Amino acid sequence: MTTATHAATSSAPYQEGVELRIQRHVPPTPFGSGYRFCPRPDSGLDWAAVRYGVDRVAFALDNPPLETEPPDQEKHTFTITGSKTVRRFDPDSDDSGNGGAHVVTGYFDRDEEVVCLAKIFDGVYYPLLVEGGCDCMMLADAEYAKEAWAYGTIQPVEGVGRKLVPEYYGAWTFPVATDRPGHPRWVRMLLFQLVPGETVLDKICKATKNGVVQxxxxxxxxxxxxxxxxxxxxxxxxxxxxxxxxxxxxPRNAMVQPDGSVVLIDFNQAEVYPFYYQPHPKYDEVPSLRFFSPIEKYWPLDPWGSGTFDVATPGNPWESWAPEAWKNPDVTAEWLLETWGSPAPGSLESAPLSDYFLNHRAHAKRNKKIQAALERLGRKPAEA
Structure with missing residues (x-):
């Protein structure tokens, strides 16, 4: 068995058999775009330094992750059994799409029956510098904070935590030895339930031959x-x-379980409203901004034109999974109305459509089937 020692960077860190000595950690609250100002001091890293080369490990030692109030000092081990990460890493590249968090499987306290999923936010393996001046350690800290608080906020919510997302086992930190004696660098990590199944992207990749989805x-x-x-x-x-x-x-963040249910993963771009710069829309005094119903939230046409499943737009990641007919957004709208036009009473999906949405003038341009369905949901009939 080996321990985590990366004095220099490699393209394949955190390999099978590496044992991490982990302890609990309290993540910093989210910061950056939409949140509070970044609390990290300026590292001084600029593009000139990147071009001439930067010792990533030395940079990490000089610019460690943010510290918070220490929790209890209980210590455990996490032994890596495999990697789930599908990304490239070139330590000599300054490409902003290069690197990021590592996702691995492993077992807890040498008990091979307790297998978890770990997401490791090691700044050494992030892009050195991206547009806007964020360096690798800042990026790792920001993703760690946002994702930790997203899962921590979701977990206690009945019917959501442990059901629509993987069970969350908390935030952790561990030391990585360096070539500076007595000066390890610290790395942050989140632990989760290992959810059985495949992501939608996995299924799409399996159906791809010579770069074309079959x-x-x-x-x-x-x-x-x-x-x-x-x-x-x-x-x-x-x-x-x-x-x-x-x-x-x-598709890479929708995990399909063997029973067909879906859990969502990867919340490093989440808006965690208890910390976000504006209140959650459900507290907005303007009903048109609330989006209670999936019909309204995912409507692919005016007045909203949601882009999530708008496969009429070339390059939409759901394009190959959605029906080909959805390239006509009217067909997508018809499916939304058929699917949630008569939801179970009391369900979240049964919330009424906003008056603003129902009676928006854009619907007058829709086909008769859509107009009739909207009228059944409360739209005022067009005057003859």
Whole structure:
């Protein structure tokens, strides 16, 4: 068994057999865009330094992760059994799309029966510098803080935590040895339940041959539509009941379990409203901004034109999973109305559509089927 020692960077860190000596950590509250100002001191890193080369480990030692009030000092071990990360890392590249968090599987306290998923936010393996002046340690801290508080906020919400997201086992930190004796560098980590199943992206990749998605190799259309429905419902429930907006609802972040249910993962771009710069929309005095219903939230046409499942737009990540007919957004709108036009009483999806949405003049341009469905939901009939 080996321990985590990365005096220099490698393209394949945190490999099978590495044992991390972990202890509890209190994550800093979210900061950056939409949140409080960044509390980290300016590292002074600029593009000139990046071009001439930067010793990543030395930079991490000189610019350690943010510290918070220490929790109890209970110590445990986490032994890595495999990697879930699908990304490239070139330590000599200054490409802003290079690197990021590492996702690995492993077991807790040498008990091979207790297998978890870990997300490791090691700034050494992040882009050195990105547009806007964020350096690698700031990026790692920001993602760690945002994701930790997103899961921590969602977890206690009945019907949402442990159901629509993986069970969250908390925030942790561990030392990594360096070539400076007595000066390890500290790395942050989150632990989760290892959810069985595949992401939608995994399924799309399996159906891809020579760079082209073969629709015949995907699950049948009704199965794919059920996954989209469950994804929308999970996203909406997390948004309204836990007051967290996912922010990156793409196929790689929708995990389909063997029973067909969906859990959402990866909240590093989330809006965690208890810490966000504006209140959650459900407290807004303007009803038109509340988006109670999935019909309204995912409507692909005016007045909202939501882009999440707008597969009429080239490059939409859901394009190959959604029905080809959805390239006509009227068809998507019809499906939304058919799916949630008569929801179960008392469900989140049964919330009425806003008057602003129902009676928006843009609907006058829609086909008769859409107009009739909206009228059944309360739209005022057009005057003859």
């Amino acid at each position: 629709r015949s190799l995907l699950p049948d259309e009704q199965t794919r539509l059920r996954v989209i429905k469950h994804t929308m419902e999970a996203d909406l429930s997390i948004f309204w009941n836990a007051e967290v907006r996912h922010g990156d609802l793409t």
